[in-house]
Amino acid sequence: MNTYVLAAVVFSVGLALAGCQTSQSRQAELATICADPNNRAPKSGYWSECQALYPSSDQALQKDYLLGAAVGN
Template sequence: MKTTYVAVGLTFSLGLILSACQTPQSRQAELAQICANPVNRATGSFYYGECQSLYPSTDRRLQRNYRLGAPTGN
C-alpha cells in the first residue's frame, strides 16, 4: 500500500514539474505579448533586457535614451 502512495506521489510530482516547463516557442509568444506594450520596452523597465532581444533599439532610439538620461549639469 505504501508503495502505491509513493508511486502516485512521484507520478503527480513529475506531472507538475513537466507542466511548469516552457517551450522556446511558448516563451517567445509570451514575451512578444509582454513586449507589445511600449511601457515594457522603455529603458529601466523590468522587461527591458528581454524585450531588446525581440525589439532591438535603433541608433536614434539609443541616442534619445542617452539624452533623456544624461545629467543636466546643474
C-alpha cells in the same frame, strides 16, 4: 507504501511538466508584452527580455546611458 511513493513521484513529475513553457509559447508571450513600447523602456521590468526581440540601436543605448537608465544585465 511503495504505491504511495510511486504515486507521489508521478504526481510531482506531472506538476513540474505542467508548469513548463515551451520556447515557442514563451516567445509568443514576450512578443505580446514587448509590443507595448512602455515595456521596452529601459526602466521597465521587461526591458532586458524585450531586448532579445527588439534590440536597441547603439545610439539608443548611448542615449539611455546618458539619461541614467539601468543597464540590462
